[in-house]
Amino acid sequence: MIEASALAAKLDVDASLISQVMAARDQNLDRSGPWYVQAILVIGAWIAGCALIGFGVAFTTISFNVDEPGIPITVVGLVFLACGLFLLLADAEAKGVFRQQFAVTLAAAATALIAGGLGFETESLWVAVIAAMVPAAFIAWKVPGFILQTLTSALTIGLFIAALVVEEVPYQLTIISLALVIGTVLLLYPPRIELRPTAISLLFAAPLSTIVLGSLGLGTAVEGSGWFSRAMHIALFLWLVITIWRGLESREKQIVLIVLTIVALTLGAIMPPGGSAVLLIIVLAYVLGSRLLAVAGILLEAYYLSRFYYDLEFTLLTKSMMLVAAGVLLLVLWAFTMWAAKREAEK
Amino acid sequence: MRFVELSDLYRLRSADLVGASTFRDAVAWVRDDGFWSLWAHRALLALGFAHVLSGIIFFFAYNWADMSPFAKFAVIEVALVVTAVGAIFVGSGKLVGQALLVAASVLVGVLLAVIGQVYQTGADVFELFVAWALLILPWTLFSRSAAQWFTLLVVAYTAACTYSIQVAIPMKWLEAESTALLLGALLTVALGFRETAVQAGFSWMASIWTRYILLFVGMAHFFVAACAYVFELDGHFYSVIILVAAFAGGIILYRGRWSDFPAFSLLVAYGGLFLMVVGGRLVFEIMADGDAVVFGFALLTLWCISVAGGMGKLLLVLRASDRRSAG
Numbered sequence: 001m002i003e004a005s006a007l008a009a010k011l012d013v014d015a016s017l018i019s020q021v022m023a024a025r026d027q028n029l030d031r032s033g034p035w036y037v038q039a040i041l042v043i044g045a046w047i048a049g050c051a052l053i054g055f056g057v058a059f060t061t062i063s064f065n066v067d068e069p070g071i072p073i074t075v076v077g078l079v080f081l082a083c084g085l086f087l088l089l090a091d092a093e094a095k096g097v098f099r100q101q102f103a104v105t106l107a108a109a110a111t112a113l114i115a116g117g118l119g120f121e122t123e124s125l126w127v128a129v130i131a132a133m134v135p136a137a138f139i140a141w142k143v144p145g146f147i148l149q150t151l152t153s154a155l156t157i158g159l160f161i162a163a164l165v166v167e168e169v170p171y172q173l174t175i176i177s178l179a180l181v182i183g184t185v186l187l188l189y190p191p192r193i194e195l196r197p198t199a200i201s202l203l204f205a206a207p208l209s210t211i212v213l214g215s216l217g218l219g220t221a222v223e224g225s226g227w228f229s230r231a232m233h234i235a236l237f238l239w240l241v242i243t244i245w246r247g248l249e250s251r252e253k254q255i256v257l258i259v260l261t262i263v264a265l266t267l268g269a270i271m272p273p274g275g276s277a278v279l280l281i282i283v284l285a286y287v288l289g290s291r292l293l294a295v296a297g298i299l300l301e302a303y304y305l306s307r308f309y310y311d312l313e314f315t316l317l318t319k320s321m322m323l324v325a326a327g328v329l330l331l332v333l334w335a336f337t338m339w340a341a342k343r344e345a346e347k
Numbered sequence: 348m349r350f351v352e353l354s355d356l357y358r359l360r361s362a363d364l365v366g367a368s369t370f371r372d373a374v375a376w377v378r379d380d381g382f383w384s385l386w387a388h389r390a391l392l393a394l395g396f397a398h399v400l401s402g403i404i405f406f407f408a409y410n411w412a413d414m415s416p417f418a419k420f421a422v423i424e425v426a427l428v429v430t431a432v433g434a435i436f437v438g439s440g441k442l443v444g445q446a447l448l449v450a451a452s453v454l455v456g457v458l459l460a461v462i463g464q465v466y467q468t469g470a471d472v473f474e475l476f477v478a479w480a481l482l483i484l485p486w487t488l489f490s491r492s493a494a495q496w497f498t499l500l501v502v503a504y505t506a507a508c509t510y511s512i513q514v515a516i517p518m519k520w521l522e523a524e525s526t527a528l529l530l531g532a533l534l535t536v537a538l539g540f541r542e543t544a545v546q547a548g549f550s551w552m553a554s555i556w557t558r559y560i561l562l563f564v565g566m567a568h569f570f571v572a573a574c575a576y577v578f579e580l581d582g583h584f585y586s587v588i589i590l591v592a593a594f595a596g597g598i599i600l601y602r603g604r605w606s607d608f609p610a611f612s613l614l615v616a617y618g619g620l621f622l623m624v625v626g627g628r629l630v631f632e633i634m635a636d637g638d639a640v641v642f643g644f645a646l647l648t649l650w651c652i653s654v655a656g657g658m659g660k661l662l663l664v665l666r667a668s669d670r671r672s673a674g
Contacts, residue, residue: 001350002376010376013364021358022349036609037662040616044655047623051651055644062641097663098656105652188374189367190360243371282394286387289353289378294386301394305401309408316409320402327398334391341384 032145035292042147045104049151052109053116056080070121074131077113080106081135088143100145107143108151111135115159125163132156140198149197157201161209177229179205180277184236184284188243203284203293206277207300211307233276234268240283252340259336263329270322278304351377389442396446400453407457416465423461427454431486440551445492452483452498471513476506491551497560500537507533524575528589531568534561535593542600562597562610566617569593573621577628594618608669612662619658626650 004022008015032038060072084107087099111132119128136152143149157179164172183202186195241261264283268276278300285293308319356373359365365373403426407419430451437444456479462468463475480502487499507530515521521529538561544552573590576583594614601610627647634643 001379004349004351007351007373007376011359011365011369011373017362017364018351018355018359021355021362021364022351024358025352025355033659033663033666034609036612037659037666040612040619040662041655041659043616044619044623044651044658047620048648048651048655051627051644051648055641055648058641058644062638097659098653101656101659102652105648105655188371190357190370191367192361192363194357194361196357279394282390286383286390288374289383294390298390298393302397305397308401309405316405320405320409323398323402323405325402327395327400327402330391330395330398334388334395337384337388337391341388 038146041101042150045101045108045147046151048101048105049109049112052080052105053112056109056113057116068121070117070119072117073120074114074117077110077117079110080113081110084108084110085139085143088145088148104145104148104151107135107139107148108155111139111152112155115155119159125159125166129156129159129163132159136198140195141193144194146197149194150201153198153201157205158209161205161213165213171228174228174232176206176209177232177277179203180280181232181236184240184280187284187288200293203281204296204300207274207281207304210274211303230268230276233280234265236280237264237268237276237283240264240280240287243287252343256333256336256340259333263333266329267326270325275301275304275308275326353377392442392446396450400450404457419461419465420458423454423458427451427458430454434486439490439492439495445490445494448486448490448492448495449498452486452495452502455479455482456502471509473506473509473513476502476509480506491549493552493554493557496552497557500534504530504533524572524583524586527568527572527575528586531565531572531589531593534565534568537561538565558607558610559613562601562613566590566593566597566614570617570621574624577624590617590621602665606669608666611665615658615662619654622654623651626654 002010004018005015008018011018033041056073056076057069060066060069060076064072066072084103084105087103088107114135115128115132118131119125121127132152133156136149136156139152140149161176163169164175169175179202183199183205186199186202190196190199238261241257241264244257244260267279271279278297281293282297282301284290285297305323308323309316311319314322353374356365356370356377359373360367360370407414407422430447434444434447434451437447439445439448456475459475459479459482480499483495483499483502487495490496508526511521511526511529516523516526538558541552541557541561569586569590572586576586594617597614598611601607601614627650630643630647630650631640634640634646
């Protein structure tokens with residue numbers, strides 16, 4: 001933990017600039033609330049967005065009595081998007097909650113309508129992905145706020161994964177695993193544009209797609225041993241370990257880190273990609289100090305362990321050995337961290 | 348004294364006051380090391396135990412048919428004795444002791460399942476869970492561990508579920524639609540027990556996650572029962588009354604008495620979602636056919652936006668007011 005003045009000294013910037021940013025945080029907290037209030041508003045906007053999509057589809061198919069509603073739905077989507085973006089971008093500082101909720105719902109539903117309309121017209125999920133990606137990219141670039149970027153980036157990523165599965169693209173798991181790498185990079189080396197919602201959507205793409213596709217009976221489509229995914233996860237583990245290493249000075253902690261490296265390498269090698277992806281999210285939560293990632297990672301790990309039982313890729317004996325080996329490694333690491341903490345306290 | 352937070356760093360990055368290469372170092376400066384060290388210790392222990400226990404369960408599932416009854420009992424009983432003695436030796440005041448006690452409690456259930464399998468007792472599944480809950484009750488009473496109480500609650504909840512499905516509903520002692528309400532009531536009683544214990548000074552029960560999980564899951568049961576009535580799937584009007592009563596009681600406690608804003612927000616979210624459900628039902632009751640469905644969707648959209656906006660407005664106004672009062 002660090003105070004504004006101390007951080008300013010370390011960064012060699014004017015302390016008043018950091019105070020201004022912290023004041024903006026307070027203002028933003030009053031305007032958009034803490035994360036759980038934003039999560040409630042995301043759910044509200046998502047439900048309203050579904051109703052609005054229903055309106056768009058019903059309006060074009062019933063009112064105009066058209067057999068091929070692809071283009072009319074796209075046009076309705078474009079009109080909604082223009083209205084939503086106008087409401088969000090005009091007088092951005094003085095937005096009321098109702099106006100913002102309305103605008104976010106309009107823009108999110110519009111993105112889905114445009115993607116759905118063009119996808120339906122061309123009978124191609126890839127066209128739908130591109131149609132969703134264009135407004136999502138514009139929103140990430142120009143529109144401030146978490147809720148809309150979360151909804152549009154999640155929609156684009158969801159459509160992309162659906163396209164991979166439906167079109168039976170080879171190396172699906174590898175491609176989906178790349179999302180984890182991109183999400184991690186965006187969170188650790190953020191660009192100047194606010195892309196945290198997109199980064200978090202990318203981070204959870206692999207584990208959440210496993211859950212959704214598993215519940216649809218398509219689980220095996222994105223599972224598998226995937227050596228390239230394993231290699232990527234090991235590289236990510238090592239990268240995160242190096243990140244932690246940079247902040248360590250005591251010898252005990254460095255010994256713990258060496259053990260952590262061995263554990264990380266072994267876990268990446270023995271655990272299936274789904275399991276190591278969730279463990280990576282937990283390590284990233286620790287590196288960033290993000291409670292949201294920590295809670296989500298622990299919940300996903302609990303779900304993953306219960307679901308791993310039904311994985312047809314390995315026999316129960318193999319799965320049992322994998323889990324016991326991973327568990328023992330984690331307990332060894334725990335024992336080392338306790339030892340290091342005790343040694344430090346004694347000093 | 349105010350500390351810089353992670354979200355501030357992202358804002359500083361947007362303002363180009365932190366470079367991309369410095370960002371990682373800045374994260375390390377801003378992070379609360381004490382909190383995250385403790386978290387890492389607990390997470391490693393919990394994840395390690397969870398993986399090992401899952402691995403043991405998977406191993407039994409694989410090898411089950413080939414093992415002799417003696418081998419089955421021997422392995423489980425040795426593990427049970429080791430974990431139980433370990434828990435007593437370490438003490439439930441420590442994290443390792445708590446983890447060992449939870450592991451021993453899980454193994455009691457495994458042992459009961461094996462007894463049922465080997466001796467073909469013919470018992471219903473609910474009897475296993477009832478016996479399991481009763482056997483771990485003394486440990487739980489003497490433990491000072493929220494995790495152990497939570498384990499007992501999960502077993503008792505499963506016992507109530509299986510009893511309803513296997514006995515109460517087939518015997519027509521209970522209607523299927525009332526099951527969610529009764530399970531919700533069980534969870535509400537557990538929440539009440541938790542709050543009373545914390546008020547009485549049982550500080551080991553005070554971990555806030557116990558409140559949020561019980562409140563979230565308990566309200567979910569009442570919500571589902573009330574939605575079933577609204578959509579006329581099944582259910583009774585009293586489901587709605589119970590949901591409203593639980594909502595009101597929660598508001599009084601978590602807003603009026605304890606000022607727990609996240610818990611209050613959770614209740615508001617359930618209230619708002621229920622209003623959306625009621626709106627959806629009413630709109631499509633009136634406008635379900637032909638061209639009217641277009642207006643139905645338009646009305647429903649406006650209704651949902653109004654409810655979500657209303658929730659947002661209420662929460663933000665109250666949050667700002669709380670922050671002002673706290674200075």
